[in-house]
Amino acid sequence: MSTEEAKVKLYWLEQSRSQRILWLLEELKVKYEVEIFHRNKQTFLAPPELEKVHPLGKSPVITITPAGADAKPIVLAESGWMTEYLCTHYPEGQRLVPKRWQEGKENTIGGETEAYMRYKYYLHYAEGTLMPYLVMSLVIGRLKGGDIPFFVRPITSIVANRIISLFIAPNIKKNLAMLNDQLSTSGGKYLCYDQLTAADILMSFPLLAAKGRFAEIVPGWEKTYPRVVEYIKTLESNPGYKKSVAKVEELDGKFQASL
Amino acid sequence: MSTEEAKVKLYWLEQSRSQRILWLLEELKVKYEVEIFHRNKQTFLAPPELEKVHPLGKSPVITITPAGADAKPIVLAESGWMTEYLCTHYPEGQRLVPKRWQEGKENTIGGETEAYMRYKYYLHYAEGTLMPYLVMSLVIGRLKGGDIPFFVRPITSIVANRIISLFIAPNIKKNLAMLNDQLSTSGGKYLCYDQLTAADILMSFPLLAAKGRFAEIVPGWEKTYPRVVEYIKTLESNPGYKKSVAKVEELDGKFQASL
Numbered sequence: 159m160s161t162e163e164a165k166v167k168l169y170w171l172e173q174s175r176s177q178r179i180l181w182l183l184e185e186l187k188v189k190y191e192v193e194i195f196h197r198n199k200q201t202f203l204a205p206p207e208l209e210k211v212h213p214l215g216k217s218p219v220i221t222i223t224p225a226g227a228d229a230k231p232i233v234l235a236e237s238g239w240m241t242e243y244l245c246t247h248y249p250e251g252q253r254l255v256p257k258r259w260q261e262g263k264e265n266t267i268g269g270e271t272e273a274y275m276r277y278k279y280y281l282h283y284a285e286g287t288l289m290p291y292l293v294m295s296l297v298i299g300r301l302k303g304g305d306i307p308f309f310v311r312p313i314t315s316i317v318a319n320r321i322i323s324l325f326i327a328p329n330i331k332k333n334l335a336m337l338n339d340q341l342s343t344s345g346g347k348y349l350c351y352d353q354l355t356a357a358d359i360l361m362s363f364p365l366l367a368a369k370g371r372f373a374e375i376v377p378g379w380e381k382t383y384p385r386v387v388e389y390i391k392t393l394e395s396n397p398g399y400k401k402s403v404a405k406v407e408e409l410d411g412k413f414q415a416s417l
Numbered sequence: 418m419s420t421e422e423a424k425v426k427l428y429w430l431e432q433s434r435s436q437r438i439l440w441l442l443e444e445l446k447v448k449y450e451v452e453i454f455h456r457n458k459q460t461f462l463a464p465p466e467l468e469k470v471h472p473l474g475k476s477p478v479i480t481i482t483p484a485g486a487d488a489k490p491i492v493l494a495e496s497g498w499m500t501e502y503l504c505t506h507y508p509e510g511q512r513l514v515p516k517r518w519q520e521g522k523e524n525t526i527g528g529e530t531e532a533y534m535r536y537k538y539y540l541h542y543a544e545g546t547l548m549p550y551l552v553m554s555l556v557i558g559r560l561k562g563g564d565i566p567f568f569v570r571p572i573t574s575i576v577a578n579r580i581i582s583l584f585i586a587p588n589i590k591k592n593l594a595m596l597n598d599q600l601s602t603s604g605g606k607y608l609c610y611d612q613l614t615a616a617d618i619l620m621s622f623p624l625l626a627a628k629g630r631f632a633e634i635v636p637g638w639e640k641t642y643p644r645v646v647e648y649i650k651t652l653e654s655n656p657g658y659k660k661s662v663a664k665v666e667e668l669d670g671k672f673q674a675s676l
Contacts, residue, residue, distance in 0.1 A: 164526045164527075201583070209591075213591065213594065213595040213598065214546065214591050214592065214595060215591065216546075222526055222527070224525070224526045224527035229527060230527075232526070232527050232534070234538075235538065235542075236538055236541035236542050236545050236546065237541075237545070238497075238541040238545060239537050239538055239540070239541040242537070243537075247526050266483070267423045267481055267483045267491070267506050268423075268481070268483035268488060268489075268491050275491070278498050278501070278502075279493075279494065279495055279498055281498070282495035282496075282497040282498040282541065282544065282545075283494075283495050285541065285544065285545035285546075286495050286496070286497060286541075286544035286545055286548075287473065287475075287495065287544075289545075289549070290548070290549035290552060290553075293549060293553075294549075294552075294553055294556065297553065297557075297580065297584065298556075301576060306576065310572050310576075313569045313572050313573070314572070314573065314576055317560060317565065317569075317573055317576075321556065324460070325556065332468075332472065332473050332474065333473065335472065336472040336473060339472065
């Protein structure tokens with residue numbers, strides 16, 4: 159793994175999924191640069207400059223320029239994929255990925271460890287299942303807010319509440335219940351087992367950024383899903399997470415985790 | 418890979434992402450069972466029986482029971498992850514996954530082939546980025562439909578159109594533009610290179626199921642993104658896809674791909 163000279167750059171956007179990649183880079187003990195982007199204050203959209211890095215103009219996106227004079231930068235997008243890529247190529251990644259095979263069961267169906275099966279599931283679940291409900295609750299929630307003219311807001315609020323109660327809340331409840339259950343069977347404080355994995359880092363964004371919204375969507379959630387509450391606290395108090403927050407405060411003056 | 422006796426079962430739901438896993442199983446030449454589920458006719462939600470298989474009650478979900486008397490079934494959810502799992506364990510999977518390393522560049526940063534980099538990206542992108550916009554367009558689109566009382570529908574329609582024009586349509590355009598561009602540089606008819614990969618199978622659901630909606634959201638899309646139109650036709654005419662449709666017609670009487 160000739161990673162010594164590869165240059166890593168994270169294109170960071172405020173209040174975005176990029177914070178977890180910053181945390182991951184801290185854990186991997188990789189040297190990296192950060193370029194800071196801010197959202198448009200009116201539309202809350204990412205600035206168009208990000209489209210120069212990746213055509214979708216989203217964050218996180220990272221570039222890695224391998225060592226060597228003729229090396230072209232690799233552009234990585236999709237949090238789950240960049241997590242896998244970074245953990246594969248940097249030695250500290252081994253600490254963040256559970257052991258794959260059970261002793262003597264290498265390369266057989268069902269031969270994977272429980273921790274590894276969970277790890278790979280959450281690598282896809284964080285963005286493939288959990289985040290879409292949270293983004294939708296954010297968009298639908300705006301139907302009740304100040305962007306809507308006050309004389310139609312009573313109607314749009316009824317419609318928003320109906321979508322939330324019929325579609326969003328039941329799904330968020332199911333997801334919180336599953337996570338609460340998984341945390342009770344992981345054998346530790348984290349989702350896969352008793353140690354931090356890169357999947358926990360990936361899961362940190364939806365949970366930390368949305369924790370303020372759960373109370374609104376699922377009243378009493380803290381009593382119903384206590385292990386999830388505990389897990390969120392564990393993530394927030396992790397030294398690597400704190401370092402990533404300090405890094406943003408150093409570069410950008412302030413830090414806000416909300417969705 | 419002692420896969421000969423493992424029992425695979427797909428829990429299939431009408432008008433869902435499960436169709437692509439059926440296609441994948443056909444390509445893998447795996448023996449499998451299918452259990453058919455239908456959506457609630459009023460709410461269009463998946464039936465609660467699916468929650469007995471996986472706590473989120475979604476489809477696709479598959480169980481694989483390894484050979485051996487004491488074997489417990491493995492439950493796999495998240496399309497991207499089950500795709501990886503199946504392609505790893507079944508020999509035909511090698512045909513559906515691009516070669517990983519460039520000759521002489523094994524285990525180095527940037528040593529992966531372009532096709533492999535694309536493959537892994539799309540494994541996360543299909544659900545992590547593209548699907549959420551399509552699901553949101555479906556949910557927001559209902560604000561204009563018959564479920565909304567006629568006397569408030571003019572207002573909810575204005576709001577829906579605003580969300581679509583400010584948030585959903587620009588993002589869907591960017592995604593279609595990226596796919597159109599990627600298809601022009603893949604060196605073939607598919608996204609990663611000139612051959613079908615499991616990533617194309619994964620991408621088939623959002624594209625085939627949503628193609629009827631693109632015209633509504635992005636008028637003139639067929640002229641603007643001709644390679645995407647061509648790609649959708651290529652997927653639909655693939656023998657494996659056709660087999661998966663025939664399988665559903667055999668088991669369930671009819672097949673409908675819409676989202």
